[in-house]
Amino acid sequence: MRKVLTGNQAVAYGAMLSGVEVVAAYPITPQTTIIETLADMQAEGLGDFDYIRVESEHSAMAACIGASMGGVRTFTATSGQGLFLMHEMLHYASGARTPVVLANVNRAPAAPWNIWSDQTDSLSQRETGWIQLYCEGNQEVLDTTIMAFKIAEKLKLPAMVILDAFFLSHTSEPIEIPDKEAVKDFLPTYDPKDIWLDPDNPHTFGAIAMSDPYMELRWQIQRDMEIAKSVIAEVHEDFAHHFGRMYHQVEGYLAEDAEVLVICTGTAASTARVAVEALRAEGERAGLVKIKTFRPFPGEEIIGALKGKKKVAVIDRNFSPGAQGIWAQELRSVLCELSDQERPMVYGYIAGIGGCDISVKTIKEIYYKTLESHRPDDIDMWVGVRHV
Amino acid sequence: MYSLNQRFDNMEIPEDEHMTAGHVACAGCGASLSMRLALKGLGKPTALVVPACCWGIIPGAWPQTAMEVPFFNTAFMTTGAVISGLKAAYRRRGMDDVCVVGWAGDGGTYDIGIQALSGAAERNEDVIYVCYDNEAYMNTGVQRSGGTPLGAWTSTTPAKAPKSEPKKDMDEIMIAHRIPYIATATAAYPHDLIAKFKKARSMRGMRYIHILSACPPGWKTPENMSIEIMRLAVLSNIFPLYEVENSEVFRQTVIPDEVEPVNNYLRSQGRFKHLTQEDIQVYQREVTTRFERLKERFDRIAV
Structure with a gap:
């Protein structure tokens, strides 16, 4: 079925089609229409799930963890401040190995208040043990939501589906909605195996673990995050097999022969496709690399795409005060493995903070700045900001 | 001294045990005994959710456990939310007969957990929430909580500046939520405690049970005096034993024949050692006023 949906509606369809059994949620702009759509779906009998209208995001994640420990598929959605409030429970969810799926609509952190797109909220959850999947368009949002359940449940690790505020959450696009039976075929009912609160086989979960077993359990999370790279690739292929749409953790566009590569995530990648085409029309050898997964970080694919290039321009709609853009930092750390001859110079630009537009013009400006510069530290990395 | 009018004194105590010996509670711990008795009243299938607290x-530390029911350790402020989610999951799996119990200390109830508890109560979740109240953050070494009584020493309210505010009236807060069942209990009256858990189990919707739980290291009392002291709390109306249905029907379940002065209770514990006779008089007035207010509601509606 083809329908015109906003990104938030696409998330709700994704969760409903996945046969989610317990939803626990709390409103926050710009996520709210996800949980409103789910409430309508439940009321109209389109989705058969329990819906817990909790009194905070912290409780939303806690209720999801409780439900997941009860052995069922669980979902919640949030943004910005809500994600920050959940932080404690994000760590808890991965430690407890509960495969909760969360949709986060990227929203800039306060103060001052700002409801627009900025990835600092989700990227700040880097160390929480969540798989993070970023989306470029609404079809990808719907498809990624369905895939997130499969990935999370295979690994027993929680997964976050991430979409840009307003550029996706409130923008409508025509979308192919998969058939519910076909989704069930791709994603059968959740089987918690032996990790759940089974009254017939009682176990104590989360009891104090002394240092040695604790370290062992933490190592298992890291081991499974490494395995996650191949699991995500398998799920992408499986999804393509079922629905005909293929996704990649790292995707190049006109990248093969490019001299300067622009690295983008989220909706900035779709603008960059247009910018790169325009630059090519101007005779430039520009290319794009879009990164979809932040955790686990797809280092090998990135090296494969960037090895031997002269310059890469990373566009970060986020930053770590006192350091730099977060994708750029991650990228630099994996490129360290390359020899001096193979390693491109990394230009880390900060753009689009707090919902500022990243336009075709912005990306072209970044491209030419990078092309003409000799060294990254020669130029101003903040694009489109008044220095007052 | 123990001649009492007890509503539940002819009940038989179930022989079944759902926790084992060999746990790591301190000697004389009221909380471990309370759990043992509560599980006798609850029976199986029951699942427990416990936040940061002594419990x-x-x-015991992983891989050992003294529990013979499913038990989930959760973060400090989440008990009310986790039990809501867990109950929903059992419902989805067609296992609605599993009794989901949150079991939190006074810090996890009066202070950091009150929001999630209030949310669960407002939604009338089909769960039992138990606050075992030892009147301070005992697991971290006796710091003041909202459940610490007036005048008590704790490690953050030293004897030279003891707690200057009365104990938060958590029971009244729960009564204001108008939930199906609220009860107070203590292991000093095991029949009463078990009967209340049995009754709670037979009901649906949100149920709240407040257990006074002696703590020898925190209260600075001898380990062999816990039962005696919890009994004194009941006999002096500091911790009256009662139950409330739908915030309408109030019943006192253990009625002392003769009310003891608070002096005996306070003097039995090192945490109140610094109190003067004058302080104790203030304390007595506080306890009497609160009990009179409560008493007005006991058996007001004929059952």
Whole structure:
């Protein structure tokens, strides 16, 4: 079925089609229409799930963890401040190995208040043990939501589906909605195996673990995050097999022969496709690399795409005060493995903070700045900001 | 001294045990005994959710456990939310007969957990929430909580500046939520405690049980005096034993023949050692006023 949906509606369809059994949620702009759509779906009998209208995001994640420990598929959605409030429970969810799926609509952190797109909220959850999947368009949002359940449940690790505020959450696009039976075929009912609160086989979960077993359990999370790279690739292929749409953790566009590569995530990648085409029309050898997964970080694919290039321009709609853009930092750390001859110079630009537009013009400006510069530290990395 | 009018005194105590010996609670711990008795009243199938508190460590460190029911350790402020989610999951799996119980200390109830508890109560979740109240953050070494009584020493309210505010009236807060069942209990009256858990189990919707739980290291009392002291709390109306249905029907379940002065209770504990006779008089007035207010509602509606 083809329908015109906003990104938030696409998330709700994704969760409903996945046969989610317990939803626990709390409103926050710009996520709210996800949980409103789910409430309508439940009321109209389109989705058969329990819906817990909790009194905070912290409780939303806690209720999801409780439900997941009860052995069922669980979902919640949030943004910005809500994600920050959940932080404690994000760590808890991965430690407890509960495969909760969360949709986060990227929203800039306060103060001052700002409801627009900025990835600092989700990227700040880097160390929480969540798989993070970023989306470029609404079809990808719907498809990624369905895939997130499969990935999370295979690994027993929680997964976050991430979409840009307003550029996706409130923008409508025509979308192919998969058939519910076909989704069930791709994603059968959740089987918690032996990790759940089974009254017939009682176990104590989360009891104090002394240092040695604790370290062992933490190592298992890291081991499974490494395995996650191949699991995500398998799920992408499986999804393509079922629905005909293929996704990649790292995707190049006109990248093969490019001299300067622009690295983008989220909706900035779709603008960059247009910018790169325009630059090519101007005779430039520009290319794009879009990164979809932040955790686990797809280092090998990135090296494969960037090895031997002269310059890469990373566009970060986020930053770590006192350091730099977060994708750029991650990228630099994996490129360290390359020899001096193979390693491109990394230009880390900060753009689009707090919902500022990243336009075709912005990306072209970044491209030419990078092309003409000799060294990254020669130029101003903040694009489109008044220095007052 | 123990001649009492007890509503439940002819009940038989179930022989079944759902926790084992060999746990790591301190000698004389009221909380471990309360759990043992509560599980006798609840029976199986029951699942427990416990936040940060003494009960997070009492079952023992991984891979050992003293528990014979499913037990989930959760973060400090989440008990009300986790039990809501867990109950929903059992419902989805067609296992609605599993009794989901949140079991939190006074810090996890009066202070950091009150929001999630209030949310669960407002939604009338089909769960039992138990606050075992030892009147301070005992697991971290006796710091003041909202459940610490007036005048008590704690490690953050030293004897030279003891707690200057009365104990938060959590029971009244729960009564204001108008939930199906609220009860107070203590292991000093095991029949009463077990009967209340049995009754709670037979009901649906949100149920709240407040257990006074002696703590020898925190209260600075001898280990062999816990039962005696919890009994004194009841006999002096500091901790009256009662139950409330739908915030309408109030019943006192253990009625002392003769009310003891608070002096005996306070003098039995090192945490009140610094109190003057004048302080104790203030304390007595506080206890009497609160009990009179409560008493007005006992058996007001004929059953």
